[in-house]
Each structure stands twice: as C-alpha cells, then as structure tokens.
Amino acid sequence: MSDDKRNKTTVDIYGQPYTIVGTESASHMRQVASLVDEKMREISMKNPYLDTSKLAVLTAVNTVHEYIKLKDELDQLQLELKREKD
C-alpha cells in the first residue's frame, strides 16, 4: 500500500468521529460525511425508535438505492448519447 497522495481526515457523523483515509481531498471527504450525517438524521426523525446500528444500515440501504437509480439514469443517457453520435 502506497501512501502517495493519501489524505487522512477525521470527520464527525451522527456524533461519532471517523477517520477516513483516501486519495480524495479533505473537503470532499467532509462533504460526503456531512451528507451521510444528514441522511441519518432524516431517517432517525421518521424512525425515532431505531438504534444507531440499524439507522446506519438503513442509511446505507437508502444510499445504495439512490446510487442504482442514478446508475440507470446514466446508462440511459449513455445510450442516448450513442444514438446522437451514430
């Protein structure tokens, strides 16, 4: 494992500190952390009985669901672009 260009950033998500290591900038990592924190709070408002672990899993579920929708959109757009170019 090379440590070239690897940044280590500590972020706070739902009251807990997390150290994230990656090639992305610290500001990108903070943006990601802030979105996860926001989403956890949103889900928690709707489901106040959930413990942090289940809350986090449902946040991950929610995010993967949105990722798949976006991926479908991207695939459609790629097809459309291909048709335009042909």
Added chain:
Amino acid sequence: MSDDKRNKTTVDIYGQPYTIVGTESASHMRQVASLVDEKMREISMKNPYLDTSKLAVLTAVNTVHEYIKLKDELDQLQLELKREKD
C-alpha cells in the same frame, strides 16, 4: 400515508432482518440489501475491529462517495449530450 403500491419486504443484511417499505419491487429491494450486505462484509474484512454500527456508517460513506462520483459523470454526460444536440 397511502398504502397504494407500497411493498413491504423483509431482507437480511449482515445477519439482521430489516423490513423495508417502498414503492420499488421486492426484487429491487433485495438487490439493494444484497449490495449493502456485500459492501459491509468487504469493509469488515479490511477492518475486522469495527462494530456493526461503524461498519454500516462507513458503508454509507463509501456509497455516498461513489454516488457523488457517478453524479459528476452524469453531469458531464448531460453537457456532452447537450452539445451534440445543439
């Protein structure tokens, strides 16, 4: 809250059952759950000391990061498509 077209599916993620309610098909929900489960196991392999809650938060962090990258790609593609059409 209307129950029109709302599906209730129980999925298993990282050994825990979750009841997910949504307008998506049960098969879509199972696909999402399976991806979250897979990602949690992947992160757990690399960080065996993490508890389920932190593991799930990092899974969400990971997915949001991938979501943002995909969103950038989509925005680029939309621009490219606009240029092709103009």
